[in-house]
Amino acid sequence: FSAAGVWPLLAFLADGAGGAARGELADAVGMSADESAAAARELLGAMARMRGLDSALGLWTGRTLELRERWEAGLPPEAHGVLTGDAAVDKRALDAWAAKRTGGLIEEMPVQVTEDTEMVLATALALRTRWLSPFWDRPLWPGAGPWRDRELAGLYRSTELLDRIGVADTPDGHVTELKVLGDNAVDVHLLLGEERMTPGQVLGAGVDILARRRAVVPGHRLPYGEVGPGLRVERVRSTAPHPPVLDVTTVAFRMRAEHDLLELHRLFGLTTAATPAGRGHFPGVSDSPMVVGAARQSAMAEFTAVGFRAAAVTAIAAIGAGIPQLRWVTTRARAAFDRPFGFLAVHRHSRLVLASGWVTDPTEYPENPGYDEDDEDF
Numbered sequence: 001f002s003a004a005g006v007w008p009l010l011a012f013l014a015d016g017a018g019g020a021a022r023g024e025l026a027d028a029v030g031m032s033a034d035e036s037a038a039a040a041r042e043l044l045g046a047m048a049r050m051r052g053l054d055s056a057l058g059l060w061t062g063r064t065l066e067l068r069e070r071w072e073a074g075l076p077p078e079a080h081g082v083l084t085g086d087a088a089v090d091k092r093a094l095d096a097w098a099a100k101r102t103g104g105l106i107e108e109m110p111v112q113v114t115e116d117t118e119m120v121l122a123t124a125l126a127l128r129t130r131w132l133s134p135f136w137d138r139p140l141w142p143g144a145g146p147w148r149d150r151e152l153a154g155l156y157r158s159t160e161l162l163d164r165i166g167v168a169d170t171p172d173g174h175v176t177e178l179k180v181l182g183d184n185a186v187d188v189h190l191l192l193g194e195e196r197m198t199p200g201q202v203l204g205a206g207v208d209i210l211a212r213r214r215a216v217v218p219g220h221r222l223p224y225g226e227v228g229p230g231l232r233v234e235r236v237r238s239t240a241p242h243p244p245v246l247d248v249t250t251v252a253f254r255m256r257a258e259h260d261l262l263e264l265h266r267l268f269g270l271t272t273a274a275t276p277a278g279r280g281h282f283p284g285v286s287d288s289p290m291v292v293g294a295a296r297q298s299a300m301a302e303f304t305a306v307g308f309r310a311a312a313v314t315a316i317a318a319i320g321a322g323i324p325q326l327r328w329v330t331t332r333a334r335a336a337f338d339r340p341f342g343f344l345a346v347h348r349h350s351r352l353v354l355a356s357g358w359v360t361d362p363t364e365y366p367e368n369p370g371y372d373e374d375d376e377d378f
Helices: 003-016 019-029 033-048 069-073 087-101 199-210 373-377
Strands: 053-062 080-083 119-130 136-140 152-159 165-170 173-180 186-193 216-218 225-228 231-238 245-251 253-260 296-303 307-315 328-336 341-347 353-359
Touching (some): 003 019, 003 296, 003 307, 019 033, 087 119, 199 341, 199 353, 307 353
Antiparallel strands (some): 136 152, 152 245, 165 173, 165 216, 225 231, 231 328, 341 353
């Protein structure tokens, strides 16, 4: 799911809404409707400047729909297109826009247009990053949990940077956070909570960490023992003096999701906006009465040994000789994300969450592993 794809749409709608719909949309975006359009333009501008992220806003209206000049002027000038009234023709045009703006990662607009459609407002996001340090890939057989005895596409990495891992203590339980850094200031934070925690609690904790509402104890300050979900810190023997090491095990994943925002109409401030009304709910958009008929998002994410990519369209990864002399002691932290976990794709400098998700069905290990030509896409 991408909240960054939904929020600007709700903000622009709030600016043009009236009555109860205006208040509900303002509550959903978290600010006055009078300020929401300017904030949406600011967010879109900030995303346009982020390396590794392509973003766009699109607006299509029926030929006879006249928009209010003030509301239309608040949108990017290149965003406006026209609906022909031919559903098949309009679908091809909107699908082509979605595919072009996401580099083919999302091939269709998530809403269907009909002869009665007067307006479509949409965002598209496409995100790509390559890891600063890639993973090694080899099979993983989890010994416990929901993925037990499955042969998964495991990803492994070791680093001397223990601050990449940390543990947060939240009211719902402890959460282990691993930061996987990309080469363009886009990072992915993997989040493993206690087994009793829900996805919402784990991802919510991740957002609180980004907002600095929850402190994280970094790896180099953690005590020995089972210090967090999936994380153990221990003293190990070494053949030579060696700095502390963090070993990471996780899984590759590919996922797609479709979201009907109207199923959670109260959360998105669309309760009144989607209710039939003779005068409509958007007097600031047009004199023609309109209500929200559909609000959906299509999203995808892929995590591999070399990098991460995500997209969303919203409308509305040597054997020594002899016996070693184990005379030295060092610290080794071992982290294993081998059961369902969450992730946040984050712009490093602004801490804006561009995509988030919950991994329940990781990628199976291929029968003939090797170089994947798709890696060139990252």
